[in-house]
Amino acid sequence: MVKVIIAGAAGRMGQRIAHMVESHSGLQYGAAFEAAGHPEIGRDAGELALGRKNGVIIKEGLESVIEQGDVIIDFTFHQATMEFARIAAKHNKAMVIGTTGLTAENLAELKELAANFPCVQAPNMSVCVNVLFQLVKKTAAILGDDYDIEIIEAHHNKKKDAPSGTALKLGEMAAEGVGRNLAEVAVLERSGIIGERKPNEIGIQTIRAADIVGEHTVYFAGPGERIELSHRAHSRDHFAKGAATAAAWVADKDNGIYSMFDVLGLNDL
Numbered sequence: 001m002v003k004v005i006i007a008g009a010a011g012r013m014g015q016r017i018a019h020m021v022e023s024h025s026g027l028q029y030g031a032a033f034e035a036a037g038h039p040e041i042g043r044d045a046g047e048l049a050l051g052r053k054n055g056v057i058i059k060e061g062l063e064s065v066i067e068q069g070d071v072i073i074d075f076t077f078h079q080a081t082m083e084f085a086r087i088a089a090k091h092n093k094a095m096v097i098g099t100t101g102l103t104a105e106n107l108a109e110l111k112e113l114a115a116n117f118p119c120v121q122a123p124n125m126s127v128c129v130n131v132l133f134q135l136v137k138k139t140a141a142i143l144g145d146d147y148d149i150e151i152i153e154a155h156h157n158k159k160k161d162a163p164s165g166t167a168l169k170l171g172e173m174a175a176e177g178v179g180r181n182l183a184e185v186a187v188l189e190r191s192g193i194i195g196e197r198k199p200n201e202i203g204i205q206t207i208r209a210a211d212i213v214g215e216h217t218v219y220f221a222g223p224g225e226r227i228e229l230s231h232r233a234h235s236r237d238h239f240a241k242g243a244a245t246a247a248a249w250v251a252d253k254d255n256g257i258y259s260m261f262d263v264l265g266l267n268d269l
């Protein structure tokens with residue numbers, strides 16, 4: 001049985017991950033922790049997330065629970081994620097990182113740290129979104145340079161990072177498909193007299209509203225017609241289920257960074 005430590009156990013994702021860990025036959029909810037000063041510290045994590053006590057008390061900070069589990073599942077905030085990765089590297093504990101908003105510097109440091117622990121890191125853990133990533137790359141490669149690529153994402157009004165990690169990954173997959181570097185062609189905002197759209201731009205636009213769980217659409221627009229590839233999340237459960245699947249998968253892997261393509265066997269689509 002793989003014991004899981006849930007970071008940010010009182011958060012929107014932390015609570016749904018608790019359900020998916022409890023219902024996974026290979027996983028056990030080992031420990032839970034929150035940020036210093038969080039009001040749920042000291043509460044039974046099962047009572048909070050599952051509607052029944054499970055004896056896992058929410059503690060303060062990762063160091064206080066690090067020996068109580070085999071895999072840390074992290075859906076928190078990018079600066080916190082990096083702290084946890086440094087601790088995981090010191091203790092050789094596996095990690096599943098779903099937190100988005102990691103900077104290029106964060107990702108470079110994470111890659112170095114992961115020489116000391118196995119780590120699945122992905123901006124979206126849903127099966128359908130990972131299939132969509134591959135479809136977008138294929139569609140871009142088939143249609144080529146004659147089609148304008150634009151991405152729109154919509155999320156709830158509590159989300160802190162923009163554009164979403166998923167939208168950026170969709171942009172990277174589309175860019176790969178047409179042989180471009182997203183960092184060179186991404187346009188993340190448009191306002192004023194900006195002139196005509198450059199043919200190689202990949203636009204990514206953001207909506208934040210109410211309780212939208214997560215929606216992404218990629219446009220491939222040519223003269224007189226377009227394809228729209230969309231994913232709409234109906235709940236957070238498919239992200240949480242993916243995180244539980246990744247935790248069971250990564251527990252016995254060699255050190256290094258893995259993606260959800262590795263977990264789901266989607267590398268060769």
Ligand SMILES: NC(=O)C1=CN([C@@H]2O[C@H](COP(=O)(O)OP(=O)(O)OC[C@H]3O[C@@H](n4cnc5c(N)ncnc54)[C@H](O)[C@@H]3O)[C@@H](O)[C@H]2O)C=CC1
Pocket residue numbers: 007008009010011012013014033034035036038061075076077078080097098099100101122123124125126165239
């Ligand atoms: N990869 C994926 O499939 C998905 C990724 N996400 C990402 O997960 C992250 C969290 O999203 P939500 O659950 O909606 O946010 P949230 O704000 O509801 O939960 C985050 C939790 O982390 C806790 N936290 C923050 N700093 C901490 C620290 N230093 N130590 C311990 N706990 C800490 C907060 O107190 C909070 O309870 C975001 O980056 C979001 O984009 C969200 C859904 C799916």
Ligand SMILES: O=C(O)C1=N[C@H](C(=O)O)C[C@H](O)C1
Pocket residue numbers: 100123124155156159160163164165166167213214215
């Ligand atoms: O913050 C969220 O809620 C989500 N974040 C992820 C992202 O930034 O891509 C994934 C999902 O869309 C929900």
